[in-house]
Amino acid sequence: MPTATGLPAPGGTSPDKERRGGLDRVLSFIERAGNALPNPIVLFAGLFVLLAVLSTVLALIGLSVTVPGTDDTKDIGGLLTGAGLRWLLENLIPNFATFPPIGAVLVLMMVVGLAEKTGLLETAMRASLARVPRAVLPYAVAVIASQAHMMSDVGAIVLPPLAALVFKSAGRHPVAGLIGGFACVTAGYAAGFTIGSLDALYVGITQQAASVLPAAEGLHIHVLINYFFTAASSVVLGLLGGFLISRVLEPRLGPYQAAESGETSREDLTLTPVQRKGLAYTCAVVGLYLAAVLALWLPPGAPLRGEGGAFVPSPVLNGVVPVLFGAFLIAGLTYGFTVRKLTGTEDVVTAMTDSVKNMSGYIVMMFFAAQVIALFTWSNLGVLLAVKAAALFNAVGVTGFWANIAFVLLASCLNLVILSGSALWSLVGPVFIPAFMLMDMSPALSQAAFRIGDSATGAITPMNPYLLLILAMVREYEPEARLGTLISRLAIFVVPFLVVWLAILGIFYGLDLPLGPGAPIGVK
Numbered sequence: 001m002p003t004a005t006g007l008p009a010p011g012g013t014s015p016d017k018e019r020r021g022g023l024d025r026v027l028s029f030i031e032r033a034g035n036a037l038p039n040p041i042v043l044f045a046g047l048f049v050l051l052a053v054l055s056t057v058l059a060l061i062g063l064s065v066t067v068p069g070t071d072d073t074k075d076i077g078g079l080l081t082g083a084g085l086r087w088l089l090e091n092l093i094p095n096f097a098t099f100p101p102i103g104a105v106l107v108l109m110m111v112v113g114l115a116e117k118t119g120l121l122e123t124a125m126r127a128s129l130a131r132v133p134r135a136v137l138p139y140a141v142a143v144i145a146s147q148a149h150m151m152s153d154v155g156a157i158v159l160p161p162l163a164a165l166v167f168k169s170a171g172r173h174p175v176a177g178l179i180g181g182f183a184c185v186t187a188g189y190a191a192g193f194t195i196g197s198l199d200a201l202y203v204g205i206t207q208q209a210a211s212v213l214p215a216a217e218g219l220h221i222h223v224l225i226n227y228f229f230t231a232a233s234s235v236v237l238g239l240l241g242g243f244l245i246s247r248v249l250e251p252r253l254g255p256y257q258a259a260e261s262g263e264t265s266r267e268d269l270t271l272t273p274v275q276r277k278g279l280a281y282t283c284a285v286v287g288l289y290l291a292a293v294l295a296l297w298l299p300p301g302a303p304l305r306g307e308g309g310a311f312v313p314s315p316v317l318n319g320v321v322p323v324l325f326g327a328f329l330i331a332g333l334t335y336g337f338t339v340r341k342l343t344g345t346e347d348v349v350t351a352m353t354d355s356v357k358n359m360s361g362y363i364v365m366m367f368f369a370a371q372v373i374a375l376f377t378w379s380n381l382g383v384l385l386a387v388k389a390a391a392l393f394n395a396v397g398v399t400g401f402w403a404n405i406a407f408v409l410l411a412s413c414l415n416l417v418i419l420s421g422s423a424l425w426s427l428v429g430p431v432f433i434p435a436f437m438l439m440d441m442s443p444a445l446s447q448a449a450f451r452i453g454d455s456a457t458g459a460i461t462p463m464n465p466y467l468l469l470i471l472a473m474v475r476e477y478e479p480e481a482r483l484g485t486l487i488s489r490l491a492i493f494v495v496p497f498l499v500v501w502l503a504i505l506g507i508f509y510g511l512d513l514p515l516g517p518g519a520p521i522g523v524k
Helices: 022-036 040-060 082-097 100-117 120-130 134-145 154-169 174-187 197-210 214-218 227-253 273-295 320-338 345-357 360-379 381-395 400-414 421-438 443-456 467-477 483-510
Strands: 064-066 073-075
Touching (some): 040 082, 040 360, 040 381, 040 421, 100 120, 100 345, 100 360, 120 134, 120 154, 120 273, 134 154, 134 227, 174 443, 174 483, 197 360, 197 421, 197 443, 227 443, 273 320, 320 345, 360 421, 400 421, 400 443, 400 483, 421 443, 443 483, 467 483
16 A cells, blocks of 8 residues: 555555654645645746735835935835836846846856766765765765755755665665755755855845845845855865764664665766776866856956955956856866767767756746745845844844844745745745844845845655655665654754754854855945
């Protein structure tokens, strides 16, 4: 009989007849709540209609808002008025076409998809894990997993089974590698010292949301505004994840005994000679490319220095996405042609085209998200909500870093039912970014806090589309495993990651350290 997961119930026992524990009830509630939510596209469309009506009502009663610390009074504009309808007709397409995340994300996905389809990303992970000593394996898996957002969702699909394989070949429990790898990919998803499409997505929404306040004019918002924070976090979370895999998860699993039947054989991690050759050529070519970029940026008087010879701001930081595009393109082409996964220009075009095809749902969602954020800005509802939210935080005494903690916890809870980071950031960013700016906290700080909340609980929500895939993989080793069993093991990582990641942010906040190049904690 199938279970609620769609997988066969081990031993033919129906879970409906088993006694349900507290964890099962909580998971069932989360699953029902998530299923009750409409598709994010419908959610944004409904929000746009709600804002249209709300803005019109507030405009008709003559409501206005004054930005604290300025003499600037803004009237609320109503969408369902003559001025509002004119604005919508003139700006519907520009709202979408100029929405910052669109171009950057699609540009990166073209070349990241090329690298993935040629096998470069999987080969790089295999090479990273193949010769790691047995005692270091959990830490290596966790550190690599903490960089997985560079590969988008590919990391959640490819890394866990590879980790299981290398654990098994080293005489360790493969389920510890499988579950630990998946937990570190998801719970630490927005960390990393690598840069990918996620960073471009976040910063585009951040830039748009911050623009509702005059203070945004003096801020330099770019893809690397969280780089120092995410790089430091990935190292610490990698060590923490390795410790949890080795000292908490694996001992709880007990000694591994291969199933008598049903366990599928797996290929080993050894690279073929042509894969090693392709990886070596790729590293050499990409190394030369990055050296050329640095040579055009670092020396005094270099052409890619900023105004007055400054590092920040500079064309390199403003153009990180094109730089990454070049790196991934060169890497994908070099590896693909070396291993013969690419044999001509038609293969290259097909691989890049297929990668963009997979983003069709994202493009439609971003169309509606762009209209919502633009309406927030034009109607001045964003300013009104930000001023009210900042006043509420101050009234209840939740200011400074405590406000960030409250925001992280809110985002963590919302992440249980709205797993899409772009959808969630598009919903909460336009309110909390300007609200925190009014409390003298920079958009870079708000984005860093959101990264934590958007990642920590991703491993345990039934809304995660890869959770059932991981359960199926676990059942290859433990046929009796159930969804509750899997989530209880993944839950080991959630609170430690949340607490430690908040502590890292607290150190940056307390010491007033920049979160990235030219990205201070405060606005002033």
